[in-house]
Amino acid sequence: KGFGHNLKIILDITITIQILCVYSSAQDAEGRCICTVVAPEQNLCSRDAKEGQLRQLLEKVQNMSQSIEVLNLRTQRDFQYIMRMEGQFKGLRSKQAGVNNPERELKGKMETLQPLIPVLEQYKTDAQLVVQFKQEIRNLSMALTAIQEEIGAYDSEELQQTVLSLESRLRNCMSKLTCGKLMKITGPVTVKTSGTRFGAWMTDPQASPTNNRVWYMDSYTNNKIVKEYKSIADFVSGAESRTYNLPFKWAGTNHVVYNGSLYYNKVQSNIVVCYRFETGRVVTQRALENAGFHNVYPYTWGGFSDIDLMADELGLWAVYATNQNAGNIVISQLNPETLQILGTWNTEYSKRNAGESFMICGTLYITNSHLTGAKVYYAYSTKTSSYEYTDIPFHNQYFHMSMLDYNARDRALYGWNNGHQVLFNITLFHIIKTEDDS
Numbered sequence: 001k002g003f004g005h006n007l008k009i010i011l012d013i014t015i016t017i018q019i020l021c022v023y024s025s026a027q028d029a030e031g032r033c034i035c036t037v038v039a040p041e042q043n044l045c046s047r048d049a050k051e052g053q054l055r056q057l058l059e060k061v062q063n064m065s066q067s068i069e070v071l072n073l074r075t076q077r078d079f080q081y082i083m084r085m086e087g088q089f090k091g092l093r094s095k096q097a098g099v100n101n102p103e104r105e106l107k108g109k110m111e112t113l114q115p116l117i118p119v120l121e122q123y124k125t126d127a128q129l130v131v132q133f134k135q136e137i138r139n140l141s142m143a144l145t146a147i148q149e150e151i152g153a154y155d156s157e158e159l160q161q162t163v164l165s166l167e168s169r170l171r172n173c174m175s176k177l178t179c180g181k182l183m184k185i186t187g188p189v190t191v192k193t194s195g196t197r198f199g200a201w202m203t204d205p206q207a208s209p210t211n212n213r214v215w216y217m218d219s220y221t222n223n224k225i226v227k228e229y230k231s232i233a234d235f236v237s238g239a240e241s242r243t244y245n246l247p248f249k250w251a252g253t254n255h256v257v258y259n260g261s262l263y264y265n266k267v268q269s270n271i272v273v274c275y276r277f278e279t280g281r282v283v284t285q286r287a288l289e290n291a292g293f294h295n296v297y298p299y300t301w302g303g304f305s306d307i308d309l310m311a312d313e314l315g316l317w318a319v320y321a322t323n324q325n326a327g328n329i330v331i332s333q334l335n336p337e338t339l340q341i342l343g344t345w346n347t348e349y350s351k352r353n354a355g356e357s358f359m360i361c362g363t364l365y366i367t368n369s370h371l372t373g374a375k376v377y378y379a380y381s382t383k384t385s386s387y388e389y390t391d392i393p394f395h396n397q398y399f400h401m402s403m404l405d406y407n408a409r410d411r412a413l414y415g416w417n418n419g420h421q422v423l424f425n426i427t428l429f430h431i432i433k434t435e436d437d438s
Helices: 049-097 104-116 120-149 156-174 232-237
Strands: 020-027 033-038 177-193 199-202 214-218 225-229 242-245 256-258 261-265 271-276 281-287 308-312 315-321 328-334 341-350 357-360 363-367 375-381 386-393 401-407 412-417 420-432
Touching (some): 120 156, 177 232, 177 363, 177 375, 177 386, 177 412, 199 401, 199 412, 214 232, 225 232, 256 308, 261 308, 308 357, 308 401, 328 363, 341 375, 341 386, 357 401
Antiparallel strands (some): 020 033, 020 177, 177 420, 199 214, 214 225, 225 242, 256 261, 261 271, 271 281, 308 315, 315 328, 328 341, 357 363, 363 375, 375 386, 401 412
């Protein structure tokens, strides 16, 4: 979870070099203003080769600082959540000891909370590790500042090795965070207000950490123009880098960019189109057999939202409904290159009663409305082919949600909320892998 790759978090690490700040009206979950920092400027440190190396190191340190801050937020929030759950567990255990015939509900809560206890100590260890990383980054930033004032006072090769070592350790720490179960949604952060009431915006979860391009698709029908921005900052300021004129108009707002390609529903059909941005051409297109389209089985808000394309940690998915499944939601995993169906799961949740849905780690989460008071009400696991009812509220700030999609790279939900482009933070319950795990 977190907005690490897009909304740049201002850290408590001071680097005394010239910077460029792009401010917006966005706020984080604690109400603090957010700005994007780009450092150093392109014409800075261009006098010789050593200064060029220093510029690259400064950029790496800044990127690592942002990633560490995201990891810190994730670890601290999950740690606080688990500490509260541990308190509940101990309270329930005391109640159970004093009752000869515990009620079924009490047993259920005990079983739900039991898995949290073994991972608590690992969370404490990770929290300490993040604090150590932050201190090392702070020390390295101070060294870089001194070099900025007097080039050559520090062995650049030794500095390079220090940066590489920190990068490696950070990647190892991040890799411990595996797929998890959705526990909480916070926010939203309002990124921008633009377009009509309905639309979609997204980044590519398969892109590299340095590729933060944003794609913007306004309206749910009668349009085939996709706008591209090089970064969140450019998106906020309205500085387009490129536009794409698609060969076919789209239906709905449930598109996804995955590994450099746009996947969308061709208007007035059940055909899924794969459009490659690099070549500006359609790679492939394929019909979803029996899938309803053109407001036969839309979400509650309508808008030709019959076919929802999405991606998560496990790949590309299509969510739709068929007559054969009595209008209930069908989940299909797709081959990103051929669009062939790799597997299909039939749920018992009516597509017309769903507000929106999104996939996280192979589980489909469904909201019960697109209006105020909506919550994540139902979850279907493709791993176990089973479902459960949930009660996870989220703040529908602008009263009408027409797009809600999970980005696995950012661990965030992208939303289009009544003409506002927003981001939601999420909390996942996950097991942290250790070196002893097989």
